[in-house]
Structure formats: C-alpha cells, structure tokens
Amino acid sequence: MGKLVTEMLKGTLEGIVLAILSGRPAYGYEITAWLRDQGFSDIAEGTIYALLVRIEQRGLVDVEKVPSEKGPPRKVYSLNAQGREYLEEFWTTWSFLAGRLEQLREGGK
Amino acid sequence: MAAEPNEPKNRYRRYLEVVTGSLEDKRRYRRYKTRISQLPPDYRTAAEAMERYLLHLGLTDGADMTMYEDLADLFERSAIDETPIRDLFGEDPVEFVEAFVANYPAGQWRNRERNRLTSAIKRAAGEEPAGEDRTE
Numbered sequence: 642m643g644k645l646v647t648e649m650l651k652g653t654l655e656g657i658v659l660a661i662l663s664g665r666p667a668y669g670y671e672i673t674a675w676l677r678d679q680g681f682s683d684i685a686e687g688t689i690y691a692l693l694v695r696i697e698q699r700g701l702v703d704v705e706k707v708p709s710e711k712g713p714p715r716k717v718y719s720l721n722a723q724g725r726e727y728l729e730e731f732w733t734t735w736s737f738l739a740g741r742l743e744q745l746r747e748g749g750k
Numbered sequence: 751m752a753a754e755p756n757e758p759k760n761r762y763r764r765y766l767e768v769v770t771g772s773l774e775d776k777r778r779y780r781r782y783k784t785r786i787s788q789l790p791p792d793y794r795t796a797a798e799a800m801e802r803y804l805l806h807l808g809l810t811d812g813a814d815m816t817m818y819e820d821l822a823d824l825f826e827r828s829a830i831d832e833t834p835i836r837d838l839f840g841e842d843p844v845e846f847v848e849a850f851v852a853n854y855p856a857g858q859w860r861n862r863e864r865n866r867l868t869s870a871i872k873r874a875a876g877e878e879p880a881g882e883d884r885t886e
Contacts, residue, residue, distance in 0.1 A: 685840025687840065687849075694853050
C-alpha cells in the first residue's frame with residue numbers, strides 16, 4: 642500500500658470501521674486483522690485503537706468487556722442506533738463524493 | 751470510617767486537594783505507572799517515549815487520567831497479543847500518537863492559542879467588534 646492510499650484512508654477510516662461493526666461486534670485486534678486481510682496493511686493498530694476510543698466517546702458504539710484467557714478483558718464494540726445513523730450519513734456523503742470524483746474523471750477524458 | 755462525619759472529611763479533603771491536587775488522580779496515575787513498569791522492556795520503552803512526547807509538546811495537560819488508563823490498556827493488550835511494536839505504531843509514530851491524544855482535553859497553552867487564533871480570525875473577518883480578546 643502506498644502513501645497515497647494511506648492519506649486517502651484517513652478521512653474514511655471511521656466509516657470503514659463503523660461499517661465493519663455493522664456486520665457484527667468485534668474487538669480492536671479483529672478489526673485490524675480484517676483490514677490487513679483486505680490489503681490495508683499500513684494501518685497502525687494504535688490508530689485503530691485511537692479511533693475506537695473516539696467513537697466510544699461519541700456514543701456511536703456500545704462496549705462490552707469480555708474476560709480474556711490472558712491479561713485485561715477485551716473490549717468488544719458493537720454499533721448502536723446512533724452509530725447506525727452516523728453510518729447512514731457516512732454512506733450518503735461517500736456516494737456524493739464518489740459521484741463527483743467520477744464526474745471529474747469522465748470530464749478529464 | 752464513621753458514617754456521620756462524611757461532610758467534615760470532605761471539607762478537609764477539599765482543602766487538602768487545593769494544595770496537593772486530586773488524590774484520586776494521583777492514585778490513578780501511580781497505578782498507570784505501575785502497569786507500564788510491568789510491561790516487557792520494548793513495550794515499556796515505547797510507552798514511556800509516547801508519554802514523554804505527549805507531555806513535553808503540551809498536547810495534553812496530563813491531567814486526564816482516562817488517557818493514561820487507555821494507554822495502559824492498549825500496551826498491556828499488545829504485549830499479551832505480542833503485537834509487534836511496528837504494527838502498533840505504524841510507519842509514522844507521530845501520526846498515531848497525535849490521533850490518540852486528540853481524544854482527550856488539550857493542554858492549557860494549546861487550548862489558549864487555539865482560542866486566540868479563532869477569535870483573531872473572527873475579528874479580522876469582521877464578525878466580532880475589535881478590542882475583545884477572549885483567551886479562555
């Protein structure tokens with residue numbers, strides 16, 4: 642993954658994580674693992690953690706602490722009603738942006 | 751502790767904390783320090799470097815104990831999962847650290863300067879009568 646994709650991801654990572662959580666609850670490590678599987682290999686685990694802290698503070702997710710075999714309990718995040726609303730807004734904005742960019746590309750040909 | 755003298759104790763404690771700062775915060779901070787000191791050496795080094803950066807750059811006032819606890823949670827979890835330090839921090843450690851600290855109240859001077867800039871631009875844009883200098 643190049644530098645460009647990292648830059649482009651910055652503004653969309655929050656939406657991506659919310660979209661992952663809309664499928665099923667997950668903890669931080671699972672989210673990073675999924676992103677890596679999808680080829681987003683440059684995303685720092687810490688960055689995802691910071692993002693999860695943020696969406697928790699903003700009340701977009703519910704958090705459940707699940708005991709783990711070793712160490713502190715894992716925090717499992719699930720999307721709540723407010724988060725779903727926010728995700729809807731994200732997709733609307735995304736469609737707008739993608740549409741405009743596509744127009745630009747067509748126009749540039 | 752007796753049930754009734756709750757009020758005097760609180761008052762005493764209030765006076766004391768004017769001098770010493772919040773005792774509860776001190777306890778939480780010490781707990782954080784202990785957790786960090788028990789990490790494997792590489793994780794400890796990384797956590798300490800991160801705390802130093804946060805405090806010295808004034809990115810945070812260092813008074814938000816939740817921040818330290820979130821930090822300790824992250825490092826303990828990573829150490830146990832054996833997440834490589836590089837995977838944790840990514841290519842650019844600064845980027846991760848700034849994203850992390852943005853979740854907590856900013857340091858005092860940082861806040862002051864942000865407000866100063868915002869109100870200066872407001873005046874310059876003619877949205878506010880000149881002369882008012884709100885710095886809080």
